[in-house]
Amino acid sequence: MFLILLLILSIDYKTVNAKSECSVDGQVRSPKYHLIEKCFRSKLGIVTKANFTSLTSCQRLGFEKKALAINFSPQEAWQDYNVTGRYTCEVLKCAEADGGLSMVNDSRYDYYSIYGKPVPHVNSTCVPTLGMFFILTKKQNYSQGFRDCKNISGLPADVTSEQRTDSLAQLIAGASLEVAFVGLRSKNGSGFFSVTGDALDCTTYRAWQPGSPRKARDKYDCVLLTRSRTWVTTPCKKNYPMICEIVPGGPYKRGSIFASRMKPANETNTENKNDEEF
Ligand SMILES: *[C@@H]1O[C@H](CO)[C@@H](O)[C@H](O)[C@H]1NC(C)=O
Ligand SMILES: *[C@@H]1O[C@H](CO)[C@@H](O)[C@H](O)[C@H]1NC(C)=O
Ligand SMILES: *[C@@H]1O[C@H](CO)[C@@H](O)[C@H](O)[C@H]1NC(C)=O
Ligand SMILES: *[C@@H]1O[C@H](CO)[C@@H](O)[C@H](O)[C@H]1NC(C)=O
Ligand SMILES: *[C@@H]1O[C@H](CO)[C@@H](O)[C@H](O)[C@H]1NC(C)=O
Ligand SMILES: *[C@@H]1O[C@H](CO)[C@@H](O)[C@H](O)[C@H]1NC(C)=O
Ligand SMILES: *[C@@H]1O[C@H](CO)[C@@H](O)[C@H](O)[C@H]1NC(C)=O
Ligand SMILES: *[C@@H]1O[C@H](CO)[C@@H](O)[C@H](O)[C@H]1NC(C)=O
Numbered sequence: 001m002f003l004i005l006l007l008i009l010s011i012d013y014k015t016v017n018a019k020s021e022c023s024v025d026g027q028v029r030s031p032k033y034h035l036i037e038k039c040f041r042s043k044l045g046i047v048t049k050a051n052f053t054s055l056t057s058c059q060r061l062g063f064e065k066k067a068l069a070i071n072f073s074p075q076e077a078w079q080d081y082n083v084t085g086r087y088t089c090e091v092l093k094c095a096e097a098d099g100g101l102s103m104v105n106d107s108r109y110d111y112y113s114i115y116g117k118p119v120p121h122v123n124s125t126c127v128p129t130l131g132m133f134f135i136l137t138k139k140q141n142y143s144q145g146f147r148d149c150k151n152i153s154g155l156p157a158d159v160t161s162e163q164r165t166d167s168l169a170q171l172i173a174g175a176s177l178e179v180a181f182v183g184l185r186s187k188n189g190s191g192f193f194s195v196t197g198d199a200l201d202c203t204t205y206r207a208w209q210p211g212s213p214r215k216a217r218d219k220y221d222c223v224l225l226t227r228s229r230t231w232v233t234t235p236c237k238k239n240y241p242m243i244c245e246i247v248p249g250g251p252y253k254r255g256s257i258f259a260s261r262m263k264p265a266n267e268t269n270t271e272n273k274n275d276e277e278f
Pocket of ligand 7: 105
């Protein structure tokens with residue numbers, strides 16, 4: 001039902017933008033949740049929870065709420081474990097990074113995430129419901145930054161919405177930086193394109209600082225996000241930090257989230273655990 005609605009919306013969108021190069025939603029995000037670990041539950045913040053019998057319904061709710069991960073309790077687990085008063089579907093604002101530090105052993109739930117392969121770098125930062133990001137603080141040119149983002153399964157971050165510009169500017173400020181390269185680039189003097197190939201014209205939000213973009217697009221071909229929430233053009237060959245956005249993907253390789261953590265969390269007795277959200 002929701003997918004059908006989305007399909008209709010996207011067809012409509014495509015028709016409207018028939019001339020531009022626009023993807024369905026202009027994002028690197030995929031709505032697929034990958035099973036990460038059975039009998040584990042993440043204690044990251046909950047957006048909402050519901051009592052569903054099917055995983056599909058829980059995934060759909062997650063997709064609708066832009067959840068990065070979900071905890072789902074399958075029916076089989078109800079027979080063996082007392083789930084009275086429990087919600088079977090917990091929809092999470094963030095996803096676990098490498099090490100799974102907020103994951104606890106809990107036989108009633110299975111943990112799913114949009115980030116399965118690879119698991120996000122341990123030092124990535126979550127922006128709730130937006131995604132996982134990684135700041136390359138090293139000053140280097142755009143091509144080198146791009147290469148390093150790729151190496152951690154990321155891409156220069158998308159800033160084409162107010163929410164994205166605002167929250168990523170906060171990340172820049174939080175890292176004590178002034179500016180960082182983001183995923184907008186003009187190739188060969190053309191208009192700006194996102195790293196996913198979408199023309200900037202696919203979206204209406206703009207945060208250009210006065211004076212940007214420069215007319216000489218062939219020289220001022222890259223874009224910096226400033227900590228004061230504006231976009232400034234600069235030559236791609238100049239050296240700056242970069243914000244990478246981790247690209248969701250899968251399938252997940254069992255156990256890899258704990259690979260960097262020698263001893264898994266010792267929280268085994270789930271029944272008596274302090275469940276702050278209940
Ligand atoms: C399940 O847990 C609830 C609340 O903790 C309790 O009232 C109930 O007696 C338990 N049922 C069983 C079968 O253990
Ligand atoms: C969710 O459904 C299960 C199974 O029917 C039930 O045991 C549980 O109490 C329900 N939880 C809530 C919060 O209603
Ligand atoms: C993550 O960040 C910490 C603190 O800045 C640093 O000590 C550590 O080396 C980083 N880990 C990796 C794998 O880069
Ligand atoms: C790519 O990442 C790996 C770790 O995942 C690291 O060892 C390697 O140095 C990185 N390569 C570059 C070129 O940054
Ligand atoms: C750049 O633009 C020029 C003139 O429009 C064209 O001849 C050239 O093939 C373009 N180069 C690339 C890499 O698109
Ligand atoms: C980026 O820096 C590398 C290493 O300094 C250099 O080889 C490369 O040519 C630079 N690329 C651009 C586009 O300036
Ligand atoms: C989870 O709990 C089980 C049984 O209590 C234990 O055997 C297992 O080692 C635990 N796993 C982790 C990763 O903590
Ligand atoms: C894990 O729990 C066991 C038994 O409760 C305890 O003996 C052990 O020291 C704990 N290990 C860690 C790393 O906390």
